[in-house]
């Protein structure tokens with residue numbers, strides 16, 4: 001498999017991310033995984049940064065939630081873009097502004113607005129750091145991150161390295177600035193901190209995050225698996241397993257039997273490629289996944 005070395009088995013890792021294109025079942029798998037862990041007595045957080053609020057819909061909640069206990073041991077946090085902007089501002093805003101304002105004349109508010117809305121991926125990078133800190137604090141035994149659809153998730157995986165690459169140029173720029181020696185030193189310090197943060201975020205993704213790629217047994221989705229793996233490999237990342245959702249199991253109806261037969265070669269191909277133990281099949285249910293019983297059923301399947 002096209003995966004980098006993973007130091008810990010999936011079961012030992014505490015941060016879970018489900019990747020995949022829109023509609024394949026990422027939110028369902030995220031909720032099911034968090035619920036399963038919570039039921040087993042582990043304090044679990046399910047964190048949503050998807051602008052479509054499907055998790056709150058699933059748990060039938062209204063409004064924004066921050067670490068709300070929705071069921072015993074199961075906590076739910078949902079961040080919108082504005083929340084992320086505020087948190088980024090609080091965490092990094094002034095430091096980064098100190099660097100920028102040393103060569104660009106810009107007021108603080110416009111600067112934060114620019115940084116957090118115009119620069120693609122900055123919010124996501126911030127999220128990686130946010131989750132990394134959650135892991136360090138160890139307030140939760142499991143954190144499941146329900147991300148936005150694939151493109152954005154992949155962009156975020158590239159962010160720390162991208163930022164690192166850009167920052168390599170920065171010391172050269174700053175060494176030409178006509179600022180006082182003391183000022184320049186502090187700018188260099190901030191840049192060094194960014195670089196360290198980038199490296200930490202990437203290391204965190206590589207070592208501690210379990211990536212499950214969600215797909216459905218259809219030609220287009222299965223084809224997409226390759227491009228996702230290539231993209232991940234470029235960042236030194238690999239997936240732990242493939243979750244094949246919407247698998248048809250019953251064959252007593254001619255319609256379903258035909259559908260099951262169509263799915264079979266795709267499933268076989270995935271199994272051949274990733275190995276029996278790294279492919280998890282989630283059955284297709286007759287209706288959309290709602291309610292705790294169904295989620296528990298899926299949670300059990302995903303936990304093996």
Ligand SMILES: Nc1ncnc2c1ncn2[C@@H]1O[C@H](COP(=O)(O)OP(=O)(O)O)[C@@H](O)[C@H]1O
Nearest residue numbers: 022023024025026027028246283284285288289
């Ligand atoms: N195994 C399944 N059987 C039936 N419906 C499913 C299954 N998995 C997901 N769904 C439904 O498919 C829709 C999309 O799932 P969702 O988890 O929101 O996808 P994503 O987060 O990847 O966009 C939802 O309505 C969900 O209830």
Ligand SMILES: [Mg+2]
Nearest residue numbers: 026027050054
């Ligand atoms: Mg979703």
